[in-house]
Amino acid sequence: xxxxxxxxxxxxxxxxxxxxxxxxxxxxxxxxxxxxxxxxxxxxxxxxxxxxxxxxxxxxxxxxxxxxxxxxxxxxxxxxxxxxxxxxxxxxxxxxxxxxxxxxxxxxxxxxxxxxxxxxxxxxxxxxxxxxxxxxxxxxxxxxxxxxxxxxxxxxxxxxxxxxxxxxxxxxxxxxxxxx
Numbered sequence: 691x692x693x694x695x696x697x698x699x700x701x702x703x704x705x706x707x708x709x710x711x712x713x714x715x716x717x718x719x720x721x722x723x724x725x726x727x728x729x730x731x732x733x734x735x736x737x738x739x740x741x742x743x744x745x746x747x748x749x750x751x752x753x754x755x756x757x758x759x760x761x762x763x764x765x766x767x768x769x770x771x772x773x774x775x776x777x778x779x780x781x782x783x784x785x786x787x788x789x790x791x792x793x794x795x796x797x798x799x800x801x802x803x804x805x806x807x808x809x810x811x812x813x814x815x816x817x818x819x820x821x822x823x824x825x826x827x828x829x830x831x832x833x834x835x836x837x838x839x840x841x842x843x844x845x846x847x848x849x850x851x852x853x854x855x856x857x858x859x860x861x862x863x864x865x866x867x868x869x870x
Contacts, residue, residue, distance in 0.1 A: 711723065723816075725853060732853050756787050756803070760803055761799075764802060785817070786818075791821055824841045
């Protein structure tokens with residue numbers, strides 16, 4: 691996985707750190723991983739790659755978008771199947787949640803997501819990719835106390851990797867236009 695990532699395209703990402711994370715030891719410990727950076731900096735690519743590396747090592751992995759997860763939880767609650775759905779997410783070794791912070795979650799959706807994170811806390815790993823620094827998460831999680839509790843769970847004994855602000859896609863487009 692890590693060998694396929696173009697570290698030259700994003701010098702903010704330390705290849706030794708990614709190779710260490712790719713071993714999966716943090717998953718065995720049930721620790722979280724947070725990938726934070728602007729759009730186009732490789733967060734989703736890393737999240738999927740690390741999830742793939744974990745699956746290749748025999749871990750049970752589930753990847754989802756934050757909004758898709760929240761919508762599934764709301765539907766499960768409406769269908770009186772919330773406990774079963776939360777338990778299903780609790781059984782995977784690594785839950786990868788992409789695009790956390792892109793959209794504001796209503797109070798109920800944020801509370802349901804919190805339940806999933808609490809179910810997994812210190813037992814099974816969560817890896818998230820977000821374009822928003824933790825200080826900006828109050829836009830996604832409008833209840834400040836709930837926001838603080840979610841950040842607390844996603845950072846306790848965790849690894850935080852900042853992917854920076856320079857978009858690979860934008861730089862690639864600019865370079866292509868300059869070459870033509």
